[in-house]
Amino acid sequence: MASMTRWGLSVAVVAVGVAGWLSLPLLAPPASELQAETGNVGRGAYLARASGCIACHTDVEGKGKPLAGGPPLKTPFGDFIAPNLTTDSEYGIGNWTVEQFARAVRQGIAPDDSPYYPAFPYEFYRGFSDQDIADLWAAFRTVPAVSEAAPAHNLSFPFNQRQGLYLWQNRFSYNADINSDDDRSELYNRGKYLVEVAAHCAACHSPRNLFGGLETTALYQGAESMFEGENQVPAITPQALKQNGWTEADLAYALKSGVKADGDVFGGSMAEVVKDGTAFLNKKDRDAIANYLFNRDD
Ligand code: HEC
Numbered sequence: 457m458a459s460m461t462r463w464g465l466s467v468a469v470v471a472v473g474v475a476g477w478l479s480l481p482l483l484a485p486p487a488s489e490l491q492a493e494t495g496n497v498g499r500g501a502y503l504a505r506a507s508g509c510i511a512c513h514t515d516v517e518g519k520g521k522p523l524a525g526g527p528p529l530k531t532p533f534g535d536f537i538a539p540n541l542t543t544d545s546e547y548g549i550g551n552w553t554v555e556q557f558a559r560a561v562r563q564g565i566a567p568d569d570s571p572y573y574p575a576f577p578y579e580f581y582r583g584f585s586d587q588d589i590a591d592l593w594a595a596f597r598t599v600p601a602v603s604e605a606a607p608a609h610n611l612s613f614p615f616n617q618r619q620g621l622y623l624w625q626n627r628f629s630y631n632a633d634i635n636s637d638d639d640r641s642e643l644y645n646r647g648k649y650l651v652e653v654a655a656h657c658a659a660c661h662s663p664r665n666l667f668g669g670l671e672t673t674a675l676y677q678g679a680e681s682m683f684e685g686e687n688q689v690p691a692i693t694p695q696a697l698k699q700n701g702w703t704e705a706d707l708a709y710a711l712k713s714g715v716k717a718d719g720d721v722f723g724g725s726m727a728e729v730v731k732d733g734t735a736f737l738n739k740k741d742r743d744a745i746a747n748y749l750f751n752r753d754d
Pocket residue numbers: 504507508509510512513536537538539540541548549557560561566571572573574575576577581592
């Protein structure tokens with residue numbers, strides 16, 4: 457069954473790839489004018505943790521230097537490698553402007569106007585404010601340069617054809633509801649921002665359609681993992697969490713300790729989400745994530 461779904465996905469992405477190839481590059485949405493905010497390094501570093509930038513762009517196990525490039529993300533399309541984001545001007549992003557950085561992170565578009573693969577979760581990051589971008593940028597400017605390119609992606613045809621991504625970005629890219637809900641608490645809204653934007657929990661916990669677009673009617677209902685060697689990603693809807701014996705407090709604690717409500721530890725990619733991401737969050741933010749996930753409208 458699992459292989460059936462993957463096969464379906466691959467066939468469909470081939471179709472998108474070919475269609476994208478044939479269609480003229482569609483125009484990317486206009487960049488919002490970035491206000492000249494002053495970035496805060498501490499806030500940026502914290503946000504980079506919460507958002508997984510450090511986890512994906514650092515080869516922690518291979519003892520790689522911070523943000524010098526990630527370990528291979530093994531998917532059915534091939535291996536994606538998160539590139540060098542250090543201040544090196546040749547192999548990193550040292551000579552980028554903050555506007556180029558904003559466009560890459562919020563819109564998935566490179567300085568040379570080519571589209572990025574959604575393995576880089578910019579679909580979710582479009583909810584970053586100008587201040588968030590300025591903070592991230594300030595933090596990234598402090599990262600020591602590493603004068604070595606991260607390895608190239610190793611993708612099979614047609615996934616190695618970037619042109620297909622123009623179509624994908626325009627048709628299938630996710631647009632989360634990221635507005636604060638006025639009738640909800642501050643804690644809930646902070647949790648909403650962390651879950652929907654920064655920590656992009658939906659990226660793994662929601663099913664995708666045949667074109668790799670997030671199924672917006674089935675958010676957080678669980679999915680087949682995109683990563684090699686992993687099977688099912690569990691549902692984390694309020695109902696599923698309660699059925700599986702979670703409480704809000706257990707969940708907040710698990711995001712620090714990696715220990716689940718049933719006493720077992722998280723495995724696979726979730727173990728990394730915790731170890732290199734949520735474990736660094738302060739208690740209020742972990743409580744906020746749990747509060748949002750337990751109280752969202754299903
Ligand atoms: C799930 C893994 C993952 C996470 C999390 C992630 N990235 Fe990436 N990132 C990638 C991959 C893979 C690419 C390469 C995309 C491509 O080649 O199309 C990339 C590309 C980039 C680029 C373009 C670099 C270049 O040389 O063109 C920037 C900038 C970037 N990421 C910044 C960030 C920031 C900032 C964050 C956190 C807010 C982040 N990334 C989080 C995987 C990730």
